[in-house]
Amino acid sequence: MADSYCSDCKKNTEVVFDHAAGDTVCSECGLVLESRSIDETSEWRTFADDSGDHDPNRVGGPVNPLLGDVGLSTVISKGPNSNGDASVARLQNRGGDPDRALVMAFKAIANMADRLSLVATIKDRASEIYKRLEDQKCTRGRNLDALVAACIYIACRQEGKPRTVKEICSIANGATKKEIGRAKEFIVKQLKVEMGESMEMGTIHAGDYLRRFCSNLGMSNEEVKAVQETVQKSEEFDIRRSPISIAAAIIYMITQLSDSKKPLRDISLATTVAEGTIKNAYKDLYPHATKILPEWYTKDKDTKNLCSPKA
Incomplete structure (x- = not known):
């Protein structure tokens, strides 16, 4: 509880915070003094033995529908006076994050899209195109920057907001115009059967x-x-x-x-x-x-x- 001025009671009274409804209620008369307030307290439990620079109050990243379901896993924590067992760490990392490659690609797409000031729909479309490539297991051994840049180029065309190849090349982290062109042809050829007409990029007009x-x-x-x-x-x-x-x-x-x-x-x-x-x-x-x-x-x-x- 805390004290606050109630316009109905005409005095400072104790108030109750209803975290579920987001309301601040006067404990004397029941008047809602403030609605839709934001709860800034911990979202998850805080454990006393937590250490490190991470924030213990919130866990997990934002939900991305293009990533796989994040299931529960057991992690063996190091003791307070232990350096940990290297073999145990290797076993845990062996089954690490199956979406690590996708996360890296999505991060690269987001960075390049931001540098071109592209809207979220284009960014999402590029991520979807890359996800389809990843599902076909055909990205291994290929230039990630060129693939990501090509996905953005195709997404821009499909969303009716085309960018020139030179513009795409300027934010492609060193990928050349030729490499991006080859990556674009590879993506179109690889996904045309699966995506059908949706891979058609349409005609560019001046x-x-x-x-x-x-x-x-x-x-x-x-x-x-x-x-x-x-x-x-x-x-x-x-x-x-x-x-x-x-x-x-x-x-x-x-x-x-x-x-x-x-x-x-x-x-x-x-x-x-x-x-x-x-x-x-x-x-x-x-x-x-x-x-x-x-x-x-x-x-x-x-x-x-x-x-x-x-x-």
Whole structure:
């Protein structure tokens, strides 16, 4: 019990904490003074002979539906004046954690996903893909970083939030673009029979990257809207360039007409597309500029400001 002021009794009275309901109740009149309070006491029993740096009040990790059931096990504790038996320790560790490899992979997925600021649904999808690989016992001897990066790449595609291979490579802990590409092909081939249509990653469109690229460049809402409309109109023409290259070239085209012109180098860094590739895609788009640029955006601007492809 503790003392607290009761607005009904008009005085300090003893209160009772109802831990089950999360209520603080006045012991005099029964008025609920506080509801939904958080119980900060120990969640589990604390034993006097516990030692070490771990927190004895809470045990176990968070429940992950992709991990196996965690059953009860018996652990032989060392005595207070004993160094323990090495043979006993080896026997205990032999049947250790069967999900250790999965836990390591899930941790790597979480770290890479956080570095790319990916949402939880993509992270969960990547973990599910890796779990399916692990179930087929086909991950042994393969580059973990490349496999994890490939799982994230596929998950991004399936969730409609694609990332470029260069973006994935930048957080892959040293795994090369070639290794990630091979890992992606391996995963698709390995799981296609089991997952069927769900392994289809869909077609990438230039518009899939626009929001992120424009945000990286600090473009205004008006410029972003103009870029989106230009990309939509460009799909009516046969521009045989990758969607990422088209997106980068259209951003370059729009920024030339805006007050805050962006250097080609900055656009290349923000979109992970080489400057030469942007120039080639821009060269293909330039003849259609008057047809694909929104009229509301160009009416107050001089389209002659657009650089010639030869420049």
